[in-house]
Amino acid sequence: MANDLVNQRQIVEKVANETGLEKKMVETTLKSLGSVVVAEVAAGNSVALLGLGRLSYRERPARTVRNPHTGEPIQKDSDRTPRMSFTKSLKAAVNG
DSSP: OOOOOOOHHHHHHHHHHHHOOOHHHHHHHHHHHHHHHHHHHHTTOOEEETTTEEEEEEEEOOEEEEOTTTOOEEEEOOEEEEEEEEOHHHHHHHTO
């Protein structure tokens, strides 16, 4: 089982090899994709990425949490946290 991190440079290289596009164009496209996805999810929209899944966020209500060092209860404001649900095809590929 491989647990190696594939970094951006490696992704750019693989996509460039697969598509025949220049690496600089692939890198610019991936950066733009990331910016668009972040902006859309932050604006409250869900983003579906073909073959990967759907990115969205989840509202978390205000709640009481504990300081791990002192055990003191602290009131935490409501917030939003990003989430991603994966496609069946990606899950199947991971599970072999």
